[in-house]
Amino acid sequence: MKKLLIWKALARGVVLESVRRKDIWVVAILGLLTILSAGALGFFGFSGLELFAKDLGLTVLSIFSTVLAVLASSRMLPDEIKNRTLYPLLARPVSRFDFLFGKFLGAVAVSWISFSLLAAMVAIALFTFGVTFELILIQYAICKMMGLVLVCAFSLALSAYLTPAAATTLSLVLLFGSSMMLRGLTMAALGSPDLAWLYTSVSNLLPQVGLFDLGSRATNQNWTLVPAWVVLALAGYMAIYSTAMLTFSWAKFRRRAI
């Protein structure tokens, strides 16, 4: 119970700072402008706009929410140390794991809030363009939010070992390039069976964020929902991978001189 209060207090601090810093609003405005530009195409009478708008809206949502999640979590720990805001926090009866976990929850909350904000804008824009609501859009949002947990855990772990700039860059490269990298590693594993174990291990270590993106499925009309067991399996993968990443961060942070 006491731990819950500690995590809640730390997470609320992260959210308040982020909302007042207006990071979320900048991304939301950029997202809105991008989506509105799609509307301009409709004005000139492009055919098949609905599908295009849906594709663009979901892509914008995916990219911006991932970028925000990376920025929120990869800068957090180094900024706490650099700005010395860490000292009064760790002077309290709070373990370093609780500190890390509370901050992680804060980053997840920030990324979920910004995703929800962007999603609301995308939804308004899509319905304005005449896109009909489908249940798969809800499933898309749930899976995307689970993927953001993974993104936060991964970026936080990198930030415990690297400089903020390196952690942010590497996170973005690995997250956006993961599908390409995974394809490359699979091809490499098929091409050289002797080293297949190595390629498979590397691909297992990388966050499989692509699994959580149902964007392509949701864009097409009348596609069926993903079975519930798949969503549950994704939730299990998210929990295991995030726990591993948090343990990895804590291993470095727990004895770090500050």
Added chain:
Amino acid sequence: MVPKKPKVPSQLSDYQIRMSFAINCQGLHVRYRSKSGKPVEAVSGLSFGVEKGEIVGFLGPNGAGKSSTLKVLMGFIEPYSGSAKVLESESGSIESRSRTGYLPEVAMYYPFLTPFETLTLYGELQGLKGKALRNETFELLERVGLKGSQKKQNRTLSKGMLQRVGIAQSLLGNPELLILDEVTSGLDPIGRRELRALLQEKNKQGTTLFFSSHELSEVSRICDRILIIDKGKLIAERNLKEVEASLSKYLLTYNGETSLFDLSMEFEEDESGNMRASFATKDALIEAIDRVKISGGKVTDIVAEQGSLEDYFLETLGVAA
């Protein structure tokens, strides 16, 4: 059967001695790695104790190892060797931190939170909640003079006001021990006086104070005892009253032939032929005046001089004042 008598210890055990200490450091060594990878020793075999209820000033020049020592006490860094106990627990343990208030040397507080939200955050981490936390937060903000600024964001506050936020947060939860690093930093004279009164009040309520400061006049006004460190080593540990007594002297200017050699530390003759003698105590001065009068001499001037803690500090460090 004769019941066994309880065993009465003939002398205090190490454990009992430690029990009376709020802080107990033994043979503390702190090492950092420089950028070139070489180990740099910030603290070298530091041993000292701070008894419960004391006010102890922790002094030393820049880079002496004060902040490193305080960081060990708070568990921010681990000592290379030696031990540090805070309120009978290992330094940095959850137990010791739950009973200690800490003010960092250069603290920054979340710029987009208000002082009220900042204190609420730290209070919740301290285990406080609900109405009790709200009341304590309001009370502390009022006490440090931030009542009118409690809803402004920290980024709009001056350095002195942020230091007040820091002082208020260190007092949350009524800690038994206060560890304050450069406590007067950024405060104006009014703020310093208010802080002094606040700390003295806390001490009267039983809080132990251990703080570092470069403001030696503040230290001399509030401390019971001072510790001076240099290059990571303890070079002086003195009761402040003893230091003040050793620094006071009385100058007597007189004429006539009077023997005061057994009373005075030093003599000199001024340009008009008068003798000037200095005395370490008031009793010696009174005795000297009596002797001058009895021998038919005349006292022409009496001056009481009080040396400052700064003089003692510089002298101890071997620096010419």
